Amino acid sequence: xxxxxxxxxxxxxxxxxxxxxxxVLALRGVSVKIHRNEYVAIMGPSxxxxxxxxxxxxxxxxPTSGLYEFNGVNVSDxxxxxxxKVRNKEIGFVFQTFNLLARSDSLHNVExxxxxxxxxxxxxxxxxxxALTEVGLAERVxxxxxxxxxxxxxxxxxxxxxxxxxxxxxxDEPTGNLxxxxxxxxxxxxxxxxxQGNTIILVTHEESIAxxxxxxxxxxxxxxxxxxxxxQHTEQMAVAS
Amino acid sequence: xxxxxxxxxxLLIALFAIRANKMRSILTTLGIVIGIVSVTLMAxxxxxxxxxFEKSASAFGAKVLYVGKWPWxxxxxxxxxxxxxxxxxxxxxxxxxxxxxxxxxxxxxVSTLRDARYNSQLMIGAFVTGTTWGYQRASxxxxxxxxxxxxxxxxxxxxxxxxxxxVSDNLxxxxxxxxxxxxxxxxxxxxxxxxxxxxxxxxxxAADNRVYVPINSFMNQFGGHRDVTxxxxxxxxxxxxxSKEELRGIMxxxxxxxxxxxxxxxINQQDLLLQVFNSFTSVIAIIGFFITGxxxxxxxxxIMNIMYVSVTERTKEIGIRKAIGAKRRTILLQFLxxxxxxxxxGGLIGLVISxxxxxxxxxxxxxxxxxxxxxxxxxxxxAVGVISGFLPSNRASKLDPVDALRYE
Numbered sequence: 125x126x127x128x129x130x131x132x133x134x135x136x137x138x139x140x141x142x143x144x145x146x147x148v149l150a151l152r153g154v155s156v157k158i159h160r161n162e163y164v165a166i167m168g169p170s171x172x173x174x175x176x177x178x179x180x181x182x183x184x185x186x187p188t189s190g191l192y193e194f195n196g197v198n199v200s201d202x203x204x205x206x207x208x209k210v211r212n213k214e215i216g217f218v219f220q221t222f223n224l225l226a227r228s229d230s231l232h233n234v235e236x237x238x239x240x241x242x243x244x245x246x247x248x249x250x251x252x253x254x255a256l257t258e259v260g261l262a263e264r265v266x267x268x269x270x271x272x273x274x275x276x277x278x279x280x281x282x283x284x285x286x287x288x289x290x291x292x293x294x295x296d297e298p299t300g301n302l303x304x305x306x307x308x309x310x311x312x313x314x315x316x317x318x319x320q321g322n323t324i325i326l327v328t329h330e331e332s333i334a335x336x337x338x339x340x341x342x343x344x345x346x347x348x349x350x351x352x353x354x355x356q357h358t359e360q361m362a363v364a365s
Numbered sequence: 366x367x368x369x370x371x372x373x374x375x376l377l378i379a380l381f382a383i384r385a386n387k388m389r390s391i392l393t394t395l396g397i398v399i400g401i402v403s404v405t406l407m408a409x410x411x412x413x414x415x416x417x418f419e420k421s422a423s424a425f426g427a428k429v430l431y432v433g434k435w436p437w438x439x440x441x442x443x444x445x446x447x448x449x450x451x452x453x454x455x456x457x458x459x460x461x462x463x464x465x466x467x468x469x470x471x472x473x474x475v476s477t478l479r480d481a482r483y484n485s486q487l488m489i490g491a492f493v494t495g496t497t498w499g500y501q502r503a504s505x506x507x508x509x510x511x512x513x514x515x516x517x518x519x520x521x522x523x524x525x526x527x528x529x530x531x532v533s534d535n536l537x538x539x540x541x542x543x544x545x546x547x548x549x550x551x552x553x554x555x556x557x558x559x560x561x562x563x564x565x566x567x568x569x570x571a572a573d574n575r576v577y578v579p580i581n582s583f584m585n586q587f588g589g590h591r592d593v594t595x596x597x598x599x600x601x602x603x604x605x606x607x608s609k610e611e612l613r614g615i616m617x618x619x620x621x622x623x624x625x626x627x628x629x630x631x632i633n634q635q636d637l638l639l640q641v642f643n644s645f646t647s648v649i650a651i652i653g654f655f656i657t658g659x660x661x662x663x664x665x666x667x668i669m670n671i672m673y674v675s676v677t678e679r680t681k682e683i684g685i686r687k688a689i690g691a692k693r694r695t696i697l698l699q700f701l702x703x704x705x706x707x708x709x710x711g712g713l714i715g716l717v718i719s720x721x722x723x724x725x726x727x728x729x730x731x732x733x734x735x736x737x738x739x740x741x742x743x744x745x746x747x748a749v750g751v752i753s754g755f756l757p758s759n760r761a762s763k764l765d766p767v768d769a770l771r772y773e
Binding site for chain 1: 370374381382385681682684685686687688689690691692693694695766767770
């Protein structure tokens with residue numbers, strides 16, 4: 125059964141002005157479709173434009189030209205506040221450097237998206253607790269980031285990404301600041317989240333990490349160089365069905 | 366997103382931020398503290414002056430007209446015009462009493478400064494006032510002990526007197542003055558009454574330092590050619606201005622003025638004093654508030670500066686918040702609340718400091734700190750916070766999330 129399209133990028137171009145005359149083309153016409161419950165890795169060396177692509181997919185930035193439909197809604201020319209709303213409700217971010225609020229405990233960090241969504245405080249608390257339990261941190265709700273290990277911090281970040289039940293989880297080098305064992309644990313967590321029906325987009329430059337995904341999109345010089353399914357997973361899927 | 370939820374979140378963040386930078390917040394707040402202390406002291410001094418003045422002015426009576434040669438408030442500077450007016454006469458009192466329909470009582474008064482003495486106690490410069498028995502009704506003053514002089518004592522010039530609170534304190538040192546004989550300018554007078562203490566700004570010369578004696582004995586002993594003032598009490602059911610017009614007509618008649626001649630007397634009232642006083646306090650207020658405004662302005666610049674620092678320091682945090690859905694308004698509000706809270710804390714510290722200070726100032730100048738002054742101080746500190754926090758907060762709200770997230 126074909127899942128509905130969540131992300132539909134068509135001929136996305138992003139250019140930056142460098143000084144008065146020079147223009148840098150970071151993306152030169154990227155077209156990608158991502159369906160619900162896909163697990164996609166976006167790969168590319170630094171300078172390839174993958175960060176720019178991630179920023180556009182994450183609605184942190186808007187394309188210079190081209191069409192971006194999110195759940196069928198055109199977001200390419202939304203204003204700042206509309207984009208903020210899309211980010212809040214539809215996108216869960218997981219960053220390389222965790223990006224937690226240093227002065228707040230885990231619970232408040234996870235609650236934050238719900239605060240901006242205007243969820244009542246009792247509801248907020250319940251949902252944040254659920255999300256923290258899901259990532260295995262039920263015992264650490266009142267710890268501040270500096271009282272947690274790197275892996276635990278990243279779990280808090282994952283809980284924060286999950287708490288508003290977004291359409292996609294967008295992870296930017298989520299294991300980049302972790303040792304390999306902890307990194308594996310986080311990747312296992314992503315696999316579990318994916319199994320529950322979430323859509324995951326993983327941005328990375330590490331082949332071994334990308335192989336956790338079911339589809340790999342390679343970006344080179346601002347364009348899609350290849351877009352293919354990962355064999356081992358497709359075979360598993362075939363066996364399963 | 367709900368506005369109050371945003372404010373609540375902003376408050377939480379602000380308290381976190383202030384706690385994390387205690388020393389910096391305290392130093393920043395100092396400017397506001399100084400500004401609020403000066404605003405509060407200024408306002409309470411003006412408030413105190415007003416209250417004390419109103420209390421003092423009420424001693425003149427709201428419905429009493431004072432007829433004399435001199436106007437209390439002189440707008441044109443023609444001193445000689447007033448100087449050359451014919452003297453007021455005691456007889457006018459009877460004439461007014463006879464002709465006026467809208468008045469309650471009339472009493473002429475003449476005053477001079479004389480030393481008063483009781484045994485070895487001396488009071489230099491008591492304010493001796495000669496008047497008639499009608500004075501008590503005309504002025505509305507209150508006798509707390511004894512009585513005012515009777516018509517017979519008044520007409521006959523019996524050497525009796527009524528004394529003010531300060532006179533009693535100075536001469537009798539707490540003893541009962543009643544029936545004792547004091548020397549006023551060397552002449553013996555028997556004390557038959559004690560006035561209620563007035564206090565207030567004019568207390569020293571107006572009422573508390575007075576010795577009232579019958580006008581006839583005053584004229585004999587202290588000289589007759591003195592400037593007389595007629596105290597006229599308007600009947601309580603009559604309009605003050607109407608009564609003033611009637612009085613003017615009667616005075617013109619008494620002074621035999623032709624229609625072409627202008628008035629050669631002045632009718633004064635308490636309102637005139639209030640006018641003078643108000644213009645006096647408004648000058649103080651303008652100068653005072655200019656200075657305090659300047660100190661608040663400097664304090665505000667300090668707040669603005671520190672908020673810019675705070676925004677720059679927390680660029681990353683702003684990026685995170687924006688990434689997970691904070692709108693521009695949310696970020697704007699967060700920083701506005703923070704700067705308002707810093708200023709509010711400054712304002713509250715300022716109030717706590719100025720209260721004891723105002724009590725100290727009260728030794729020199731009357732002060733009063735009613736709730737309205739407190740509310741004003743709180744409002745001003747919040748306003749300074751919001752105004753000086755606006756530009757930094759606006760910058761924070763406009764940060765690009767991609768750039769802000771990348772900031773280290």
